[in-house]
Amino acid sequence: MALIGIARLASESELLEAKSRVTYFEIAARRILNRTKPNMPFQWTINPYRGCEFGCKYCYARYTHEYMELDVQDFEDKIYAKPAAADRVRLELRRIDRKDHIAIGTATDPYQPAERRFGRTRSILEAFARERGRHLGITTKSDLIVRDLELLREIARANVLSINITITTLDEKLARLMEPRAPRPALRLKAVRQLAQAGLVVGVFPNPIMPLLTDSERALDRLARRARDAGAQYFGAGPLFLMPCAQKVLLPWLEDNFPALALDYRKLFEHSAYLGSGAKRILRARVEKIRDRYGLNSGPLEYRPELWLGEEQASFELRD
Numbered sequence: 001m002a003l004i005g006i007a008r009l010a011s012e013s014e015l016l017e018a019k020s021r022v023t024y025f026e027i028a029a030r031r032i033l034n035r036t037k038p039n040m041p042f043q044w045t046i047n048p049y050r051g052c053e054f055g056c057k058y059c060y061a062r063y064t065h066e067y068m069e070l071d072v073q074d075f076e077d078k079i080y081a082k083p084a085a086a087d088r089v090r091l092e093l094r095r096i097d098r099k100d101h102i103a104i105g106t107a108t109d110p111y112q113p114a115e116r117r118f119g120r121t122r123s124i125l126e127a128f129a130r131e132r133g134r135h136l137g138i139t140t141k142s143d144l145i146v147r148d149l150e151l152l153r154e155i156a157r158a159n160v161l162s163i164n165i166t167i168t169t170l171d172e173k174l175a176r177l178m179e180p181r182a183p184r185p186a187l188r189l190k191a192v193r194q195l196a197q198a199g200l201v202v203g204v205f206p207n208p209i210m211p212l213l214t215d216s217e218r219a220l221d222r223l224a225r226r227a228r229d230a231g232a233q234y235f236g237a238g239p240l241f242l243m244p245c246a247q248k249v250l251l252p253w254l255e256d257n258f259p260a261l262a263l264d265y266r267k268l269f270e271h272s273a274y275l276g277s278g279a280k281r282i283l284r285a286r287v288e289k290i291r292d293r294y295g296l297n298s299g300p301l302e303y304r305p306e307l308w309l310g311e312e313q314a315s316f317e318l319r320d
């Protein structure tokens, strides 16, 4: 079968580097900024990579590899870097309204290990450092973000910048199982502290909140307290959104590690990728109470990944 669109681009991508487990490619992309659907908390997204080495078991962004006719497991083993020279990003920004909100890291982690080597996120930020009046949000699980502390401060001097550090659990063992190659929660909290001390606006996302694993009042309370103590200004919570690409990885993982929960998850997400409205209501009330307790806001961006899907595909066009 002849490959078309993004699948063809993936098959033609130039090899950048092959480690023992992970292979890096350079993928062609006409645009770095991708328009989102209407009614979203941001109008543009930037994902400097396609795929993510952190390999979180619940990751909904695996769909981006399915678009390339790749297996969901390849999402963490075949990483595609996009061309993202600062000049090019500046050219694209010229066509974008200053009022528009731009989110970096909605379908990949911009500070995954590839960033140390290829620096695509950094070159995008260099473009923003020369901008004025932009609205920018960055979401990551990685303490590598503090490498760019000075650059982030430069951006924040003339733009509205918020940084979301995702911490799903403080339990190191659970984090290692669930997010196998992401930095430890303690390192992420340390990054929150460093960013806050540098005067940057930073919050913690406990997302996705995992039913029966990370959603207890006690676990969320502890996480919110530690986030507040580290200097987080908001705690932007959202429940698990388990689309089929994520089910393929999460359900077998539950069978292996939490067999007693596997059946519960199958029932919870049997008919839909969304948690039922009753469960969502309970979770919302729980999180609101916790936020009030620690004086945390709900955050600059609402966590609604189900609305973010698909925007990536539109950013890739066939080469002539």
Ligand code: SF4
Pocket: 052, 053, 054, 055, 056, 058, 059, 060, 061, 107, 108, 109, 141, 179, 182
């Ligand atoms: S860090 Fe984010 S993008 Fe990367 S695997 Fe985890 S959930 Fe997916």
